[in-house]
Amino acid sequence: MTSNDRRQSIEASGDRAIAAQHIGIASSGDHAHIEQHVHHWPDSALHPDAEIAPGVDNIPWADPRHPFVGREEALAQLTAEARADHDGPTVQTIRGLAGVGKSTLALHHAHRHRDQYMLRWWITADSPASVASGLADLAFRLNPAFSTTVRSEDAAHWAINWLSAQPDWLLVLDNVEDPAHIRPLLRQSMTGHVLVTTRRDLDRPDSGLCLDLLDDAHSAEVLTALTGHSEAAAELAHELGHLPLALQQAGAYVVQTRGTLSGYLERLRTDPGPLHATVPEGGDPERAVARIWHHTLQAVEERDPWAVQFLRIIAYFAPDDIPRDIIRDEELDPVDVDRALSLLSSYSLITLTPDTVSIHRLLQSVLRAGSSQEADAVRVFATPEDKARADSKLPWRRRQVRRATVRAGAEMRAAGHVLTHFLPVEDAGDPMRWPRWRALLPHAEALFAQAREDQWLLFPELLTATCTHLMSQGLDARARPYAEMLLKASERLYGPDHLPPHLAPVLNLLAMIHRNLGDYPRANELAQRALALCDGQDERMWAETSGALTALATTYRNLGRFEDALRLDWRSVQISLARSGYTPFTSVSLSNLGLSLRGLGRYEEALKVAEQALEISRETLPADHVTNLTNLNNLTIALLDLERHEEAERAGLHALEAAERILDQDHPHLSVALSNLAVVHTRSGRHEEALPIAERAVLLSVRTLGPDHPITLTNVHNLAGIRSELTPGL
Structure with missing residues (x-):
């Protein structure tokens, strides 16, 4: 039946038709516009300015089994803003992440203030059709006669006119997906209260109430x-x-x-995936955590597929403070990247600042669960030669290949690639690069935490760099699990007795970690293995060989085997001089040689070597490099051994000044410079001056390294010596 036929039918029944002009929603989407329509209603219809009995509502039931805590402040804010003077309708927006409780907050506001409204109406507003349907239902509730005499579209327009003519009502537009779906409605002249819940930033990022997580x-x-x-x-x-x-x-x-x-x-x-997709018995499956985010991700992917791909990559990072400057794609213009980030932020999937991106940890878990189902098989080769053999047309050469097959999703591999690019191993110990490391280290560790043991083979460079950096911060205990896992994964690939020479640095790294932690037998074992791998490789692997010699010599010194250490240190110096000349490599080798000479009581020789090591490092490295600091500390002790107190004090003061300039105030290696200077003052008979410096050294190393670390034990020994000088009777 056409609209004209319905009008004639109504007139035939004795009712007089009235015509009214209305503004209505004509289309939806980003280009929604307003059209003018003429609708015909029977005289029996309720006039828009007529009053109704109070208490009309369709507000959902608030389940008392669900505790409502931590939201009183947000409720108070809604109430305060609702009572403020407004021109036109009071429109309030509650925005936030899916599942954060936006609808629940709106529901409790509606129930708590039920006596303030003559009508409370709830509309699920996730599409133009649902908005129109909700408005039509309101018209049908207010005038049941409409249900048989008026089209839903006409009823919706009538409801808009009724809301424009009446005060003291609450309209909740829940789960608004697109501002265009409700914008024409909000442009009407209304005097009621409209409460909008949405995942989107409808206007400005700072507008409305942004509902945060619970504390x-x-x-x-x-x-x-x-x-x-x-x-x-x-x-x-x-x-x-x-x-x-x-x-x-x-x-x-x-x-x-x-x-x-x-x-x-x-x-x-x-196994988080099944739990994220599960709701309690009798619950709405659409309200599962994984499902509500799946719907949001689908909406975003339709607009920008790269945006969702980016989310799947950062799912392997730490959730907070991901630097924006590492986010890039060679195929995308920076403007497109910014647009994608803005889109994700508008859906409350990320928190965006000018410098960082943050993502909810549970969303990360859902994304990882989805990615793991699409894991690819990746071949990891033992050596470049093995990779070349794998491509050979000769079957016998292909049979010689050593490789492992690792299953890992493309997103995990991409996350590792990004971090490896921005955290190269050569920068791990450079103080100038430490700010970058501080920003990205949590994300590297988060990636390692998500990777299985075999997947660690995908990130050998990143693991090595991370261990090296943590050692430079005195955090050997934190570095040890990563180095151990890298060695274990490598042994699975190659076999424990067939490690290739290029893994000598991993063994050296692990040997130094165990030595720094006081586990000298394990350090000795690892250093011996590293040196065996480099045996006969002086020409091709001189740096690895020199490192293996230094690691083993350091362990020998800690065990009191100074003659054995001296022999290895001297060989390391010869290799470094022959292959690199006067470089930082040679400086490190000379510095260690001086320590072995000192252990043998050859103090004059030790001093000459310490001076030469410092001269080389100052000429070849930036002034604020930790190698210069190490060499200054070694020179201080060498001068003290020869009772050249004034020179030792100058060197010690320079070392402490450099340490405080280069290192953070809570860096454990700062305690070494403090303790050395305290010893210098003590040898000069200035015990009162030495005591507070030694106490500061002990407090710092205990706080950062623990009471049993070798550096802490050395600092405690020095402090005890100072106190015994001050109170000889004790």
Whole structure:
């Protein structure tokens, strides 16, 4: 039946037709516009300016089983803004990440202030059709006669006119996907209260109420209230990223399965995918954490596929403070990259600042679970020669290839490639590059935490660089697991007795870590293996050979085997001089040689070598390089051995000044310069002056390295000597 036929039918029944002109929503999308329509309603229809009995609403039920905590401040903000004077309707926006509780906040506001509104109406506004349907339902509720006499489209237009004519109502537009879907409605002259929930930034990023995650205490309170258990509540809340929806689903799952929070936490860490996709019995499958984000990701991917690909890559980084300057794509213009980041931010999938990007840890987990299902088989070859043999047409050459097959998703490999590019091993110990390391180290460690043992073979350069940097910060205990895993993965590929020579640096690195931690037998074993790999390779692998000699000599010195150490150090110096001349390599070799000479009591020779090492490093390295600092410390002790106190004090002061300039104030190696200077003052009889310096050295090394670290033990020994001089009777 046409509109004209309906009008004639109504007139025939005795009703008088009235015509009204209305502004309505004509289209949706980014180019929505407003058209003018003429609609015909029967005289029996309720006039837009007529009053209704209070209490009309369709607000959903608020489940009392779901604890509502940590949102009082947000509720108070909504109330305060709603009471403020506004020209036209009061329009408030609640935006935030999917699952953060936007709809729940709107729901509690509607129930808490039910007496302030004569009508409360809830519309799911994720599409133009749903907005129109919700408005039509409002018209049908206000005038049941419309349900049989008026088209839904006409009823929706009538509802808009009614809202324009009436005050004291609340309209909730929930889950707005696109601002264009509601913009024509909000342009009407209204005097009510419109509350919009959305994942999007509808106008400005700083507009409306941005609903954040729950804090630690409230997150744990939610889990405890749901399950009656507090054990592991805080830890599980952290793992779930303090996301309210995830907390509720986890709590309901634990209750229904008669499980424990710690059991859920263990499953979440080992196999998170199924838990993210699960809702409690009787729950809405569309409200599963993985599902609500899947819908958002689909919407973003339709606009910009690269944006979702970028999310899948940073899922392997730490969630917070990812530097924007490492985000690039050779095939994309920087403007396109910025546009993609803006799109992700507008959907609340990332938090964007001028310098960094952050992403929710639970979204990362969902993205990783999706990527792992598409893992590719990657071949890792033992040597470049093995890779060349693999491409040979000769079957017997292909049979000689040593390789491993590793399954890893493209996104994980891309994350490793980015970090390897920005964290090369040659920069790991350079103080000028430490700010970059501080920014990216958490992301490298997050990548390693997500990788299986065999997948570590994909990132050998990044692992080596990370271990080297951590050692430069005195964080040997933190570096050790990475070096151990790299060696273990390599042994699986090559066999423990068939490691190729190019892995000697890994063994050297691990030997130095164990030596710094005081495990001299293990350090000796690893250094011996490294030297054996380099045996006969002086010409081609002189740097690796020199490093292996230095690592083994250092272990011998710690074991008191100074003659053996001297022999190895001298050979290292000869190789460095022959292959590189007066370079930092030679400076390091000479510095270690001086330590071995000192251990043998050959102090004059040790001083000459220490001076030469410092001269070379100052000529070949930037002034603020840690090698210069090490050589200054060694020179201070060499001068002190010869009782040249004034010169030792000058060198010690220069070393401390350099340490405080180069190193952070909580860097453990700063304690070495402090302790050395304290010893210099003590040898000069200035015990009172030495005491506070020695105490500062001990406090620093205990705080950063622990009480049992060799550096701490040396500092404590020096402090004890100073105190005994001050109180000889003790």
